Amino acid sequence: MSGIQEMVAKKVKVTMIESLIKNQPNTFRSIFQRKKSKNEEDSSPSGSPKSIPQLSPFANSVVARCSKILQMPTEEMQQLFDSELPGINKEPETYSRSLLEFISYQTLYSMSRRPDYLSDKEFRRLAYDMMLAWECPGSESEPLPQETASCSNEEVEDKEEWSLFYSNSTNMAVQFDDKKTVGPEAFARIAPACIALADIITVHNLFDSLTSSSGHRLHFLVFDKYIRSLDKVIKATKNALHPSTGNLHLSEGEIALEVDGTVPTQPVLQHIGISAWPGRLTLTSHALYFESLGVGLYDKAVRYDLAADTKQRIKPELTGPLGARLFDKAVMYKSTSVIDPVFLEFPEFKGSSRRDYWLDICLEVLRAHKFIRKHNLSEIQKSEVLARAVFGIFRIRAIREAFHVFSSHYRTLLTFNLAESLPGGDSILETLLDRLLLINGMQRDASGSPPAKQQRQSSPNFLLALSQLGFTLQKEIGYEGDAVLIGDVWVGERNPLEIVVRQSISDSGRAEAAQATVDQVKVEGIDTNLAVMKELLFPFLELARRIQILASWEDNFKSTVFLLLFCFAIIRNWIRFILPCVLVFLAVVMLFRRKFGKSKPLEPFRITSPPNRNAVEQLLTLQEVITQVEALIQDGNIFLLKIRALLFAVLPQATDMVALLLVFAALVFAFLPFKYIIMLVLVEAYTREMPYRKETSNKWIRRAREWWIRIPAAPVQLVKPDDKKKKS
Template structure:
């Protein structure tokens, strides 16, 4: 009974969606100049309590947003009426980027309720904000349906689909959006499983989704050849596995596509997508992807289980995982300190021997072979045996204030590292611009000497000299001279000036005007909002 109730509710919701979509086409195309075959899919911003705000730069403007199967249209609200819509293309390849983003007054990133559109056709990114008190369901819905149309056109461009195949692909995307709206209206909340109704979005996230799209393109490409055979009266269904134009014909019967065009496409509808006693290539690709999806979800479940909270805990886990690397690095530092003269000397002689005879190129392959052998040995002797959990000593607990202080200290350290990096780059810029001529001459001579060494001396001899120089700095007979030389280099570096930098601040007057605009238009109670907005427009102009 529950299954029947759910199916009945979804069917009724789907009928309402289709009826409302037809009404939207009649009411929303007054100010729009739609191309041939362009269908209005959805519209938002007509309800005064749920406006849509368009952000460009630091300015915001209310209006209504319209999605068709080719573009997005935004009609700004004027003095009580909607003005001519601005078109944002989703069909052509213009490096479009559609993603969720934050908006706020003066360009501040405060509210996570916007969809960002960016392409080569607009000077700067455009943000469509969907203000609401609870969550961000409107934004998520519009993000998904815009991406579905955009990815459908991306699929069409990638496989160079012709008119018939292009119409079928877009029709599938439109019907998927209608079903998505129906489920949203029927249950009044979103679930991640509802997004599976959007085929092209789903193919972007599924393992092997590219294979599914490639198989679908092959089936759609065969439509033309199958239609030709249908006209001639000979059809070989086993040689040409094609899908029918069921989506286009469905839209035609619902009144979204002209009947004259549908009559032409009727000739290509030879047989359906499902055939009795036969598995199509598309079904095989989907089943393979579902199998890989189950494995990916199982692996992701293990990832969620091992996530720990807190900076201290994550640092402790990382240190424990990198313990062999840290231990090896510690041993190398100990040998380079020459506290054990015989051990350090033996390692130096062995390393020099390896470098001189050219065996250094085999070190990395040897390490890879060692790890491969270790993995195969584990695979052979521990097959099916459950390993114990990786144990990590938990750090002492810290209260909220201590964690905030630690986070502040970490941010300060990151800031100091960035500052040091900027100073280094500015000093290099000063050397390139010869702000200190004497230092620039020395650096230029050093670069020429290094270039000559690299050009005429074998690489292994250069590696040997560099290794001996770095490794023997802490040697008793060299320690004092090395420290003096490093000190002189640091003193020389300190004397190099940094290239000047000028920071330009934005105009404060434009920010104040944008703040007033956002304050008037972002309110979810628009009757007074729009009156105030109209008054402000009259005064400003």
């Protein structure tokens, strides 16, 4: 604790944590600039923080530890909270939770200014206890546990001034932790306050990854292991590669994020054309580097720039020896700067998680640079975007190395990848852009121009947090004095970025639920799918069947009545109301079902399944269907080739006849009203089976078919592609 007291005893000058409290620029300045009186300095080490009546016993124990770290009495912190946030909701639960957030955010900010704070066990324990206290902040949330531990002389010299919350809060936290774990809401409100731990955009997916095997509740052991793994990843990255080390010559502000291919049993193969070569692959904040393995040494690195605007594409791809497409374990990189696509293969015996991991982190860097170019961001805004992407890669590395799990679809821990895949992800990026524009003291309106009244300036939080951990994306930041290193969190409310993220997560949840129903109703087999489609289209098929019966003139009276009614509707121009009436009828049915059918679950659609067929019979059915489709395509091609022959007068007599018919049709369309044309066409088609003209109709159809058969098809010549370039 001596190191903590020495740290907090310094006069720290900081501005208001802008991400915490909207329109309150002086909230934390008064805390960190506060000068202690002489009496307070003398009594602080042995003073006992008083409990806050509105808080639960465990929340008071957390606040007591925060009070010791901040060197401020608890009652004064509460007074400052009341003065800085006078409009906060005074409901007991809301007030106590907001007060706890206020104090917790200050403490996390103060502790994150220490060097190597991720290695501090007290930081990990206190951050977790803040989440536990957030779930039961009010005085009525839980009863005070019986405290049986005694106070040691090392903690306090005067037993009369001994405080339960000050002396034994850690023991209480351990006992509390045995009974409770942390839920997603508490984690999402506390963890993003420390930028290195979580991003507000991906915090829910991070929680899902940490609790994938613990019933969606976070235990301290898992949380502690995650932070220790994150600390290990950050230190390993700092010590791995530096500019001008080995064959890599990194530019200023370029950070090496991941290296693979250094272990002989897990090489990385680069395929260009039919050649392949093992080597070492390095991803930085700006590019990919591949170093081919020579005789015991690595050759000069080939650089694939991810920051340049060269129409770059990165996607999963199949690869194999001599260009064969056998194994789905490669990433393809293609741009205008390379002649042939480059395939980077990540061999492994089982699955393709190694390839998928590299695909994700490469796409994250690429999409971050695309976001920067799209909005033409300034240098400091660009560094802030890259810092957010770098922290995301650090977190996914920590999860992967500590728990050996890989994020699935909609569960990525990378900000720009998630925005690309989530419904409404473009809204997330737009809100993030508004946050970035505040770094230069500007905020766009609907037209994209800055408003007349300038908003207050924001700090590049992620860039400063990354710089404090020892990484340099930008040499001169210009925010050293009054920097704020708190994440995108506000006390007692949600900021716009958190709101839009929650909306996107809600939309994605509905999309996943809908997709689950789609997966449930999928059936296998061509005959089964045809049976399902036939049943679904039954109303339309039945309507077509009844019209066909009327058109066959089996009942002359019904057919005549239907024809007269239809012609009368066309003449009176009522035909145009048919489609609107159908649409209105469907809308009324849907609204009726919504109003009166809520309590009735939708009954499953019953379909009589066809007889079961073995694999050979299904293959034969598939072959038959493919043959029929091929025949239809052939008939379509023949039709088009005969039309081509008519256009180019291959058969002059037929061409003359078609030309005359086209001129006659043009005159009809020019001088006859369109409704009469429709009526004539329908009457002609409807009365073909009429007893008085059935024989004549069949004769004309036969003559037309014979005439069509005599028309030759235009010639076709198949030319093989020139594959000389491919062979070379």
